[in-house]
Amino acid sequence: MRGVGAASCPDEPSGALARQIVDAVDQLVALWFTAVDEVSPRVPPRGIRALQAVRRRPALNVTALAEQLDVGLPTASRLCDRLEAAGLLERCARPGDRREVHLVMTDRGRRFLADLGERLSARLGGVLDGLPPERRLLLEEMLRSFQEPPDTRRAP
């Protein structure tokens, strides 16, 4: 568990690339928070992540959502209250086992996330427009490696 690029350049201080990557991620995170602050209606970061989790895995239940967000079950339930009140999410009793609740996004929720994505994209564009086109194509290849991340949620 040595981190980014630990074994790639033995002659060079291996921390250089790692630091660069971490700094870049911090910039991206800052950009993300900025976009989240802009979007309407105001949904706190945790709410955004909840919506994204539901988009990624439709018909998620509340327990799974709580695990995804690393919060308690009541917190996730309350969060769903607010997202549902805002019209971004809906709770549907699961046929077959009526204890479970399926979370599904509303059209408004989809538009909301799309809007957020566009704002983020615009801000990223401001940074990436400086890149020559072939660099951008390489970036595209690069980003594919993030599409299937090693499951972030492996509990010990």
Next chain:
Amino acid sequence: MRGVGAASCPDEPSGALARQIVDAVDQLVALWFTAVDEVSPRVPPRGIRALQAVRRRPALNVTALAEQLDVGLPTASRLCDRLEAAGLLERCARPGDRREVHLVMTDRGRRFLADLGERLSARLGGVLDGLPPERRLLLEEMLRSFQEPPDTRRAP
């Protein structure tokens, strides 16, 4: 304000790359939150961003910090209370104008952020280890474009 890659590939659906980039950023943000949840002592995301802001611009005052975080002045002050109580930050009256307060990181604060960076790096490494070395070097070049971002704080 068309966003990422809007004009690069006229034949291709231009939203594809944009969507891919935004998804990747979402993954990175999720990774960031996971690392933030792990680190000790527990500091909420806003506290992390505050510490990073102070690291980036040492001797920041409280007003500037509030602007960086896009929160009110009292909120920033309270946040400093907690970070100071945790021993991660210190307030120093500025010589010359004793109204202002300079925020400086403690050694503990520096170690804290370093620890966070290592955890993030380790998690990123898990994703990036799959990349061949030359791809990683290209990534390094790419990330340089994020080092000097167009000022995120331009209010309309």
Next chain:
DNA sequence: TATTGTTATACTCTATAACTATA
């Protein structure tokens, strides 16, 4: 008087525990 920052109060969000409903 203008600027920098802190305190006062109410409100929102989160966490732990107790409770309801279904299986």
Next chain:
DNA sequence: TATAGTTATAGAGTATAACAATA
């Protein structure tokens, strides 16, 4: 009894407004 989720209460965090201190 075990599981999925909700409500109860208390505590942490945030925002708006009033305040204190320095220039």
